[in-house]
């Protein structure tokens with residue numbers, strides 16, 4: 712596993728297995744422990760725990776998921792065996808990941824985590840999602856029905872999960888085969904225009920700097936008839 716500190720409070724942990732998989736460790740604002748954003752595949756659990764230990768900023772206090780696909784929740788159960796912490800995901804995502812509903816465009820329901828493991832992100836009146844210290848959750852559906860992204864305002868880093876992929880610093884669409892509603896995902900990409908992160912992180916490819924600059928041409932390229 713490769714580890715890189717990408718901002719004052721955030722480390723990217725990357726693993727390879729045909730695809731690249733990234734998870735993020737964020738030092739909590741209150742100085743008490745860290746937050747894990749996404750949980751990759753099962754084989755990453757040991758290295759994630761070893762890194763958190765070595766970092767010395769305290770234990771994992773919570774796990775925040777961008778969505779419930781199996782390659783984003785893989786190490787959750789192993790981490791919970793080690794340390795019992797809450798695991799948050801958008802409430803819309805829960806019936807899909809708990810196997811009650813098949814993800815859109817999938818024939819069969821698939822349980823990626825057992826029931827009673829995840830808790831719903833709180834939705835305030837007006838639709839604002841929970842924040843966790845400096846990390847604010849934002850709804851960005853399309854790749855999956857309840858996909859969210861997490862913005863670290865102070866560090867200007869957006870943890871984007873599978874909202875995008877990238878190639879050589881350019882924004883690319885999320886992987887079509889695994890995307891529930893591509894047009895909705897394209898519309899959700901406007902979140903980078905609103906937040907203007909300096910750095911966008913995505914799970915399966917490299918970072919994109921100042922992605923807001925590219926968003927108009929990205930949307931024009933992939934919207935409407937140009938599917």
Ligand SMILES: [Zn+2]
Pocket residue numbers: 778780854855873889
């Ligand atoms: Zn996904």
Ligand SMILES: [Zn+2]
Pocket residue numbers: 780782783873914915
């Ligand atoms: Zn993924």
